[in-house]
Amino acid sequence: MSKASEGKAGGTGAPALELEGVQAWYGESHILHGVDLSVSHGEVVTLLGRNGAGRTTALRAIMGLTGRRQGSIRVDGAETIQLSTHQVAHRGIGYCPEERGIFAALSCEENLLLPPLVGARAQAMSLEEIYAMFPNLYERRHSQGTRLSGGEQQMLAVARILRTGARLLLLDE
Ligand SMILES: Nc1ncnc2c1ncn2[C@@H]1O[C@H](COP(=O)(O)OP(=O)(O)OP(=O)(O)O)[C@@H](O)[C@H]1O
Ligand SMILES: [Mg+2]
Known part of the structure; x- marks a missing residue:
């Protein structure tokens, strides 16, 4: 390695x-x-x-x-x-596992609203900021999490940890 x-x-x-x-x-x-x-x-x-x-x-x-x-x-x-x-x-560590961990029963937006704050509130991105960074997620905000494409699910997984205010991101694949 x-x-x-x-x-x-x-x-x-x-x-x-x-x-x-x-x-x-x-x-x-x-x-x-x-x-x-x-x-x-x-x-x-x-x-x-x-x-x-x-x-x-x-x-x-x-x-x-x-x-x-x-x-x-x-x-x-x-x-x-x-x-x-x-x-x-x-x-203040956000971990994005390879399998992404998207909740199948929740919509894209519900997945984004789920994570707790682990860093400073000022560093946690708002939904508006997330949607400006990932326009695809705005388009698909009412879709069931697992109905997103693979790439969109990856965006959602990364966006979700950006909501936590984590200062250090561990991204697998
Ligand atoms: N839950 C587990 N129980 C036992 N051994 C495991 C487990 N998970 C992984 N291993 C073993 O640990 C070693 C390292 O696996 P790891 O998943 O960390 O590799 P990787 O570098 O991420 O590879 P990949 O390219 O497949 O993602 C491998 O030999 C694997 O078989
Ligand atoms: Mg691996």
């Missing part, structure tokens, strides 16, 4: 996200064997690797969604390895 990054260098403080010697397991399966990674504020980082390299597992480990984890995962310099998933989210 390798890292490609672009974007401006971080601010004066700690990195937005820092992994050091992170190991993770699914049951008996030892998947991550010491991942080191640093993401500055304003930086876009891409994890590259063959299928099964562990990219999804790395994102899930950051969110506390794997089995056992070990090592250090710091958000804005604060250790999060001991926190549960909802506590990690409330540090």
Whole structure:
């Protein structure tokens, strides 16, 4: 697994996200064997690797969604390895899983109204701002979430975490 990054260098403080010697397991399966990674504020980082390299597992480990984890995962310099998933989210992290997690029984707009605030209210995008950024979602706002096209569902999944005010976005595929 390798890292490609672009974007401006971080601010004066700690990195937005820092992994050091992170190991993770699914049951008996030892998947991550010491991942080191640093993401500055304003930086876009891409994890590259063959299928099964562990990219999804790395994102899930950051969110506390794997089995056992070990090592250090710091958000804005604060250790999060001991926190549960909802506590990690409330540090201002938005996770968009590969399978998108669109609620089938809800409309596009109801999906957008669902997420809680996890970051600063000022950073959470309003419905108007979301629709200006994703005109397709405005067009399809009354459609059932899973009746959207694949690309539109991806827009909805990303738009939904932008509604939370998250400062750090973990986007899988
Ligand atoms: N729930 C699970 N239980 C046991 N092993 C798992 C589980 N999920 C993934 N694995 C294993 O962990 C390894 C890493 O999988 P992961 O999904 O992180 O890879 P990836 O880099 O995201 O690949 P992909 O290109 O398929 O998205 C693989 O060997 C996979 O078989
Ligand atoms: Mg994956």
